[in-house]
Amino acid sequence: MIFGTSDIELIREVLQSNNAHAFETLMKRYTSQVYRAAICLMKDEDDAQDIVQQAFIQAYRQLDSWRGENFGAWVTIIANHIALRQLEKEKQRRFRTGTSQLSGSDEIENLPDIPDEGYDEQKEERLQSLEKAVEELPEQDRQIIKWHYYENVPLQTIAERLGQTENNIKVRLFRIRERLKKKITHENNDR
């Protein structure tokens, strides 16, 4: 049972047996976490995807230097370093292209930040609240949400899988939605 295995066991499995499946399991555990951190820094979905990819590949290549702390936190730190390096490069590139118009005493630090095109902080907060609220649901409710919203499984199929009637599933879905809505609204009001 690879899903219940701890990070350290999975890493040992990757290092000793070159087991790709073990690394995949490990990565699936933390991709969302690292992605959230990357998008907060990059403020662009495509850039964040690139950063997360690079971070996991770098983590895989340096896996033997991992010293048994939290794997997710380790990859997040790698992603943050890559993101900051990229932002710095971008600033320098903009500084170089802008020097013809700027006076010689202008510093890189004085340049305005990169515009947040396509990034909405409020949307990001709400998305994170939703993901967190879904994660906190009981196992079966979470499964219903996953099938219905993420995998587009028809209600009738969900009912068959769970051995319930379609109406029953509709009612359950309605209740779960209400619970989630309340939680998200409550959390956003707290901020």
Added chain:
Amino acid sequence: MTDKEFDLLFQQSAQRQQAVEQINRQVMKTVRRDMRLKTLRKWARLVGLCFGVPVMAVLYVYILFTYMPEMPQAIRYVCYALPLGTLAVFFGKNLRDFSPFEV
């Protein structure tokens, strides 16, 4: 929060999920390629060790014995010391890199 907003949020979350899965696929592609290369390098090293080293040794001994009589004494000693030194360095390196986890 209205139903419409809530549905939109779920839609965005599903898109995010797809993006995450896409990342996982891309990373795994690179990781699998790296693993294949690693295995290939391991076998290549083994083949090199099994066939390359003996061939080199035979070649070395052949050259040594063919030209040995014409060589001065000092060079002869160097020729003896060279393979022994190589062996010692090779052995030391392996001992240093030895890990009980990789046995």
